[in-house]
Amino acid sequence: MRKLLTFLALPLALASCEYESLETKYPEAVATCDTAGMDWAKARQILEDNSCISCHGASSPSADVALDSYAQARFHLVEGRAMGAIRQLDGYSPMPQGQPPIDSCSIARLQAWIDQGAPEE
Numbered sequence: 001m002r003k004l005l006t007f008l009a010l011p012l013a014l015a016s017c018e019y020e021s022l023e024t025k026y027p028e029a030v031a032t033c034d035t036a037g038m039d040w041a042k043a044r045q046i047l048e049d050n051s052c053i054s055c056h057g058a059s060s061p062s063a064d065v066a067l068d069s070y071a072q073a074r075f076h077l078v079e080g081r082a083m084g085a086i087r088q089l090d091g092y093s094p095m096p097q098g099q100p101p102i103d104s105c106s107i108a109r110l111q112a113w114i115d116q117g118a119p120e121e
């Protein structure tokens with residue numbers, strides 16, 4: 001089983017350098033991560049669980065980045081700087097501010113939502 005999980009994680013780790021450190025650190029979490037059938041409700045739950053929405057809600061959102069509506073979150077995740085901030089890449093403000101990075105499965109699920117066309121439902 002462990003071999004299988006490592007085998008499944010490998011293409012993900014190789015697919016993108018951006019993922020590398022998280023996925024080599026937590027390969028099993030990523031391999032068992034359910035990224036199928038993402039929609040806005042699931043994506044929003046991840047943002048909610050990681051405090052994003054408490055600082056980036058509808059009224060006076062930090063940095064004018066509102067993440068609580070489908071249209072705005074879609075804009076910031078697909079076209080904006082949110083995934084760079086979440087992955088804590090150079091040149092981005094690391095998010096969530098003042099907290100540990102969000103777990104690799106949640107990052108993979110947000111990326112899957114984007115790759116699936118960021119569907120509302």
Ligand code: HEC
Pocket residue numbers: 047050051052053054055056062063065067076080081082083085086091092093094095096097098102
């Ligand atoms: C404690 C409050 C707080 C939390 C929690 C928080 N943010 Fe932020 N966020 C800020 C502030 C303040 C800024 C503007 C200052 C800065 O860029 O450092 C910001 C900036 C940003 C930016 C612009 C970054 C850039 O480099 O242009 C994005 C995108 C963002 N946040 C997304 C998120 C996401 C996604 C989460 C959840 C994973 C999150 N934030 C959690 C307060 C927060």
